[in-house]
Amino acid sequence: MDPAAASKAPALDPIQLVLGASGVVLVVLSLLAVASVLVWLIWFLKTAQLGRLRSAERNFELEAETAERAKDLIAMAFKHKDAPGARVVVELSKRHHQRGLSSELLSAVAKRALATEQQRVTSLMPTLSSIAAASPFVGLFGTVWGIMQAFLRIGVEKSASLPVVAPAIGEALIATAVGLVAAIPATIAYNYVDKRIADLLEEVTSSSEAWVEVLVADPADGGQALHAQAAYGHQRR
Secondary structure, three states, X not given: OOHHHHHOOOOOXXXXXXXXXXXXXXXXXXXXXXHHHHHHHHHHHHHHHHHHHHHHHHHHHHHHOOOOOHHHHHHHHHHOOOOHHHHXXXXXXXXXXXXXXXXXXXXXXXXXXXHHHHHHHOXXXXXXXHHHHHHHHHHHHHHHHHHHHHHHHHHHHOOOOHHHXXXXXXXXXXXXXXXXXXXXXXXXXXXXXXXXXXXXHHHHHHHHHHHHHHHHHOOOOOOHHHHHHHHHHHHHO
16 A cells, blocks of 8 residues: 555544534434433432432441430431431331331331332432443444445445445444443443442441341330430531
8 A cells, every 4th residue: 555645544533424424313423422421420420429328328327336225326317317327217216116116017117218218329320221221222223324325325326436435434333433432431330330329228228237126125205206306406406
């Protein structure tokens, strides 16, 4: 190959390929661009949320370790209501005044509260998963459409020369590339965030067993939870 000719070969410019797209391929690229922005936005929001929840949970559990009485544990839960574990204890406290309270009943309440916390902390995760799964196929659709356009141009121009098919093929291939640009970070973000969510929920689940035992071992009077909440409100004032 002539070195002079090689030096004059046009450089790959993805931005120009995107800006030069038209029709269905342009719509596909626009959708993938929005999906890519959503991936980074969701990743940032979930990372910030989990960092805040882990910090609140750590502070609550450090104080909860010193609680020997049910009323102390409940008071700490109202003090740290931003922590997932504290919200579980608050739900447990609503049943704590019942007569003949059993660990089985409180465990069932704890499981229901944990399910609520799981729903809260996994918000936006289905969107991230959907982007990771669907983006390559959306990009592939744009690729197929672009190749179809290339064949149509061949039929119209009666020629398969590079100037005839290159624009359509360029649009087709850039659609696949942008699909991967959206899907790869989405997959990484989903796995990263999902692991942190699983770790947080596992910690709360393990601790909830100890909280149930504390509440069962120390039966309360009917208004203990309300007294704890009132005491916490008085301290804040």
